[in-house]
Amino acid sequence: MDLKQSARDLAIEYLLQEIKKGNLKAGDKLLNERKLSENLGISRVPLREAICTLSTLGILEAHQGDGTYVSDSYSEIFSNIIKKYGIFDRSMVDEVFEARSLFEADAARLAARNHTEDDLVKLEQALKKHENALTDYYEEKLKDKDMMELDTEIHLGIAASSHNNFILEIVKSIRYVTLQQDYFSEQYTLDHEHFKRSSIMHREIFNAIKEKNEDLAYKKMQEHINEIRLALDIESIRRDIK
Amino acid sequence: MDLKQSARDLAIEYLLQEIKKGNLKAGDKLLNERKLSENLGISRVPLREAICTLSTLGILEAHQGDGTYVSDSYSEIFSNIIKKYGIFDRSMVDEVFEARSLFEADAARLAARNHTEDDLVKLEQALKKHENALTDYYEEKLKDKDMMELDTEIHLGIAASSHNNFILEIVKSIRYVTLQQDYFSEQYTLDHEHFKRSSIMHREIFNAIKEKNEDLAYKKMQEHINEIRLALDIESIRRDIK
Incomplete structure (x- = not known):
């Protein structure tokens, strides 16, 4: 050397x-x-x-x-790597949602197994912030983007409650890919009602985590990710985002 | 700028x-x-x-x-990042095995869903190479390290059969972390018989993938990873490898 x-x-x-x-x-x-x-x-x-x-x-x-x-965007390192070096086999949006529906469900399972009392307090706060923002959102005082930030806080909070940093970093990186690629812009949102349903589903996932019900936390997160996928115009994303 | x-x-x-x-x-x-x-x-x-x-x-x-x-070690990028920047919450070996038992099982599930005929041919070859090497290994003509290379070919072949490059890269990166950290050196191997059992378990995973039985492929991979974990002296790894 x-x-x-x-x-x-x-x-x-x-x-x-x-x-x-x-x-x-x-x-x-x-x-x-x-x-x-x-x-x-x-x-x-x-x-x-x-x-x-x-x-x-x-x-x-x-x-x-x-x-x-x-930098305070330390967690974006993986996502930068993926975006720069990721050569996707099928369409990026398909692979990303396939990965999310498995990895975020894994993270929820581990959150049910490994969470602390402190994690639950933080998650509860993040859930309330999302729930309280719904009225403003439907009165058009908040944008999709603002709701997604509150949503991110919940999803990353769940991943952090896994107390597995390897898994947390992976979940963060997929998250940032979807945010940076603007999957969740108004343009690609077919159904704006999904924030309401998300709010209910987040609660269900949280309850399963709190009760240490690993299988239920896994299943509920998977349902939630599939639900998000259905609320988006995947065809258009597939066409527009390479 | x-x-x-x-x-x-x-x-x-x-x-x-x-x-x-x-x-x-x-x-x-x-x-x-x-x-x-x-x-x-x-x-x-x-x-x-x-x-x-x-x-x-x-x-x-x-x-x-x-x-x-x-470089031909393109796939090691993630693993370099993890090693350099990964700040583990608990012990590295615990987090890595927790991640493997979930992510590699996810990869096996997707392999059952997305594999092609060509993937099966390649997997079959990798399985045979591992099986044929067993005799030499137990006659001490091959080292643990050689067996691990044949094992890697199978595990990465399964991940590649997922046709999800995001997931493939994640699986590769965890794999390289364990190889580079020498988890599988003679020093940490409690039970050298585990290569025989691995060989049988690889076959079971392969058959589940071939039959497109996603749940079985997932379950069998999880059993396999747990089996590997039991064959290693985790206490010593935990102590020696930070």
């Missing part, structure tokens, strides 16, 4: 370790290049390469004229 | 597109930097940064003094 490459890898490892340990948190600004290269005892070229690599991955973010920050 | 960054991103996009289109295949050598920068109309610094980023991801490989090649 040449020296420059090893200095770059050192800097990458160092920055990732700092993030893992929590010494660098989302939104934190990195020391300037001069100080950082002094601290690490490496020159600025490999340091810059390290920062560039981590920026491409979405772990760091360069703010023009203001230095480099730790 | 500054110009240098946009030139780098352009080069990354270009190289990835060439790989996606199949114009650049695993093992191919890139044009030298001078030609490539001329063709793309960008200077060599951002081009070098692009190559460095793709190398960190494991998509390209620099061969000392011999230029840059397209």
Whole structure:
């Protein structure tokens, strides 16, 4: 391994370790290049390469004229990878929904198995926020996009309650693919009533998790994902989004 | 966005597109930097940064003094990401086996649903290779590592038969994590007889896939993964591998 490459890898490892340990948190600004290269005892070229690599991955973010920050979109790394490198076998929307209906159901099963009391409190709050927003939504004070954000909080909350970070990251990444590809824009929504039904179904999934009923949590999540799929104009998505 | 960054991103996009289109295949050598920068109309610094980023991801490989090649370990990208950025909630081995017992079972279910005749032919070959190797293995002419390679061919063949590349990549990535972390070294294998049982179980999974029996394929894969888990010294792995 040449020296420059090893200095770059050192800097990458160092920055990732700092993030893992929590010494660098989302939104934190990195020391300037001069100080950082002094601290690490490496020159600025490999340091810059390290920062560039981590920026491409979405772990760091360069703010023009203001230095480099730790990205708060850490969870989008997988999704960036999938979007950039994912070569789908069939249509992307078909594969993504097939994966969601299995993986999110798995996550719900594990949430029923592994959740803590704290998870239930957080989930309950996320459910209430979604439920309370429904009136505003149907009075057109909120957009589909706003509802989807509240929905995301519930789905990722369930995945987090699995206490399996591998599975959480996978669920997040599929989620971000669908959000970034705009599957849920007004344009592709056939049935706006589905937010009402979602609200009821979320409650059912939550109750199954709370009762530690793994099979029911799995089944209810699968029904829910299939329901979402039916509310969308899959034909158009299949045609428009490659 | 500054110009240098946009030139780098352009080069990354270009190289990835060439790989996606199949114009650049695993093992191919890139044009030298001078030609490539001329063709793309960008200077060599951002081009070098692009190559460095793709190398960190494991998509390209620099061969000392011999230029840059397209890596044939494309499928290890996810696994690199997981290893580098994965912050596990509990022990890594516990989360990985929990994920395997669900995701590989999902993949088997989809293989039962989506497989082609060609998939069955390839799977049959992989099964026979594993079965034929058993005698050599028990006469100590083959190592655990060799058996694991034959095993990998079967497991990835099943995931590929799902015809869902998202799921295939996830299964590959968990697989590579376990292989790279050496879960299956002699050191951690409690019961070397498990290769015999694996051979029988692979057949059962295969038959369920062939008969398009989704539930059975799921169940048999789950039993198989649990069986593997029992053949390993999980306590030691938990202690040794962070």
